[in-house]
Amino acid sequence: MMEISWGDLTPEKFLHEYWQKKPLLIKQAVANFQGTIEADELAGLAMEQEIESRIISHDGNSQWQVKHGPFTDFNQFGDNNWTLLVQAVNNWSRETNQLLSLVNFIPRWRVDDVMVSFSTPDGGVGAHLDQYDVFILQGEGRRRWQVGAPDESLTTLLPHPDLKQVSAFTPIIDEITEPGDLLYIPPNHPHNGVAIENSLNFSIGFQAPSSQDLWSGFADMLIDKNLGEARFADQDRNMCNDPSLLDENDINGLQQFMLTQVKQPEVFNEFTGKFLTQSHHALELLIPMEPFEPSYVTELLDNDDIHLAPVSGVKALIINTPTPQLFINGEVFQLSEETKQLAIKLTKSEPLTTKELKSFTVCLKNTQLLTSVLNKGYWFIEE
Numbered sequence: 212m213m214e215i216s217w218g219d220l221t222p223e224k225f226l227h228e229y230w231q232k233k234p235l236l237i238k239q240a241v242a243n244f245q246g247t248i249e250a251d252e253l254a255g256l257a258m259e260q261e262i263e264s265r266i267i268s269h270d271g272n273s274q275w276q277v278k279h280g281p282f283t284d285f286n287q288f289g290d291n292n293w294t295l296l297v298q299a300v301n302n303w304s305r306e307t308n309q310l311l312s313l314v315n316f317i318p319r320w321r322v323d324d325v326m327v328s329f330s331t332p333d334g335g336v337g338a339h340l341d342q343y344d345v346f347i348l349q350g351e352g353r354r355r356w357q358v359g360a361p362d363e364s365l366t367t368l369l370p371h372p373d374l375k376q377v378s379a380f381t382p383i384i385d386e387i388t389e390p391g392d393l394l395y396i397p398p399n400h401p402h403n404g405v406a407i408e409n410s411l412n413f414s415i416g417f418q419a420p421s422s423q424d425l426w427s428g429f430a431d432m433l434i435d436k437n438l439g440e441a442r443f444a445d446q447d448r449n450m451c452n453d454p455s456l457l458d459e460n461d462i463n464g465l466q467q468f469m470l471t472q473v474k475q476p477e478v479f480n481e482f483t484g485k486f487l488t489q490s491h492h493a494l495e496l497l498i499p500m501e502p503f504e505p506s507y508v509t510e511l512l513d514n515d516d517i518h519l520a521p522v523s524g525v526k527a528l529i530i531n532t533p534t535p536q537l538f539i540n541g542e543v544f545q546l547s548e549e550t551k552q553l554a555i556k557l558t559k560s561e562p563l564t565t566k567e568l569k570s571f572t573v574c575l576k577n578t579q580l581l582t583s584v585l586n587k588g589y590w591f592i593e594e
């Protein structure tokens with residue numbers, strides 16, 4: 212597990228003073244950080260169809276270009292003024308996924324992905340705002356980072372239809388990052404990173420669902436499960452004096468009616484667990500050709516030289532109320548007292564040895580749970 216060297220800070224102080232409030236640069240937050248992926252491996256990922264990537268370049272004269280992957284060759288971009296950005300590298304690189312343990316003081320559901328960028332000298336995406344919190348860890352190379360405070364007077368620029376930037380801002384942080392330095396940027400704080408030399412940057416991006424996404428996801432589930440068929444009822448209606456008025460009472464009644472299911476833990480908690488564990492990016496799911504039987508899984512665990520491993524980047528969480536449930540990638544697994552401990556292990560995104568698993572599978576329910584996650588392709592057998 213990786214941890215941030217906080218210096219004078221602690222995670223508690225960080226949450227209190229900086230989280231969603233102020234940007235922060237922590238020099239040598241990860242001493243001797245070597246990066247989790249090489250530039251040429253990153254370029255390899257950007258050649259894959261299902262992996263989202265883009266190259267942003269400029270001519271040094273405020274002409275910007277955006278090209279979307281998959282890429283076949285990088286020679287045309289030259290030695291300077293461009294950056295390659297690859298989304299959700301943690302879904303393809305276990306070492307990159309392990310960077311998420313740096314932010315274990317924030318629940319996993321709040322995290323989206325690890326984006327990795329490779330920038331050549333003077334390369335960057337230009338000054339811009341993001342709607343999400345981000346921790347940017349410097350790998351190899353050095354980069355000049357400027358970060359400002361939210362500023363209503365900044366204007367939005369569109370130097371290319373696919374590239375949103377903002378006008379020049381006054382930096383409150385203006386520093387050169389070196390390997391192992393960690394920059395935290397809250398949402399809506401203008402920032403600009405310009406590479407000084409070939410640079411790799413690892414961005415842990417957070418997710419914050421919008422109210423409209425939550426409502427529409429919730430409505431989809433009500434419709435799927437036919438849970439919203441009940442009709443508005445008003446047994447206690449009082450005399451109405453003005454039939455053309457929709458009064459406060461009725462407005463409140465309708466509002467309460469709409470919130471009925473949101474307030475039902477068995478409905479809302481299942482929805483949230485599914486919604487928040489759904490991956491926003493492709494995953495390397497490994498669904499077996501033929502589903503395994505629990506008896507096969509039991510036999511498998513007699514083997515000393517295999518591991519069971521989660522698919523890199525797959526999101527999992529546990530909700531304890533009103534009944535314990537495990538959520539993996541938008542799917543729910545009902546838990547019981549016997550399966551809770553195993554479920555906790557299944558959320559840790561670390562491989563498990565057969566030895567560790569063997570003790571659980573004296574109980575058939577645990578074997579069944581393991582079999583289900585293997586059959587869904589969320590976990591796989593690693594030789």
Ligand code: SIN
Nearest residue numbers: 328335336404412414
């Ligand atoms: C990066 O260039 O590595 C990060 C881009 C950003 O600031 O969002």
Ligand code: CO
Nearest residue numbers: 339340341402
């Ligand atoms: Co940004």
